Amino acid sequence: MPGSTSGTEESSFLINGQNHTAGYVCRAGRGETVFYTDYSQPKFVWSADPHPAASLSVSPDRVQHFSSDSVSLSCEGNSEWRVRRFTKKDGLSDCSYWGNLHRSTCTLKLYWYDSGVYWCESGSGEFSNAVNITVQNNYGxxxxxxxxxxxxxxxxxxxxxxxxxxxxxxxxxxxxxxxxxxxxxxxxxxxxxxxxxxxxxxxxxxxxxxxxxxxxxxxxxxxx
The missing domain is CATH 2.60.40.10 (Immunoglobulins)
Structure with missing residues (x-):
């Protein structure tokens, strides 16, 4: 990525500002004819405004849920908002791909692969707070x-x-x-x-x- 630094032993990239809120992966390359390693596991990094323009609420109001539970995610703010998420399975995606959107509320039935980070985002790039959702199997x-x-x-x-x-x-x-x-x-x-x-x-x-x-x-x- 632009702005990243590299060396023989370590590489780094400085994250600053809400436009850098995203999922990140890394890989290494070596040799004059560069051979690259596989990508790392994706890691979501939240770098949004500490005073967001909207609020995301979850119903039922808890972090952990069981598989097959239904959950509603509602955006509250003075704009048109869409619900987005980042999961290890699908990366970055919108409610239209995995839930039912009505106005600024997204409802979905949860499965193990729905564990991830959820938030609201406006067309102009404003963010709400981020919410973690964890889906548990039915045995614990x-x-x-x-x-x-x-x-x-x-x-x-x-x-x-x-x-x-x-x-x-x-x-x-x-x-x-x-x-x-x-x-x-x-x-x-x-x-x-x-x-x-x-x-x-x-x-x-x-x-x-x-x-x-x-x-x-x-x-x-x-x-x-």
Missing amino acids: PILVSPVHPVTEGDPVTLSCRDKQQKLLSKVFFYHNDKLVHNDSREELKISAVSKSHEGFYKCKHSGKESPKSWMAVRGEDKNI
Whole structure:
């Protein structure tokens, strides 16, 4: 890509600004007659405006979902918006290829390959916030965690549910793969979130683990 730098031992590319929000791959080449390696696995990088012009909401309002669940993605803003996503299977695509679009709301039935990053984008190139969606098979639990970043000082509750949406008890919760409490419990309640609570969470019930989900924590907005 233009602006990337290369050397004999390392290569880099500086990402700056929302126009660089995309999926990226890399590959190496060597020799006078250049022979290239295979491409790396794709990695999605989010580099949008921290104060987006629109908001993407998810219903049901959680990161993790079961295969065959239905989900609605709605764009709220003062423009015409389309729902887009980046997945490992299909890369970058619009709702018209994998869902049903009505005005600024996209609905779809989820399968394992629908795990990815979703957002709203206007015709003029404006972005909403980005939302991660993870699709779990039907054999383990899911972690119910906030879709959007939580604000420092706010309370948050994490729980673990099965395919029938039953709230599970005797659950162990993990933060960055470390057990949060030595005892099992029904919910993980944090009375006042701090930056130290940011990270990956998962739950474990009867020996089966949920996928991991990232919980982001943002600083308190002093203007409110």
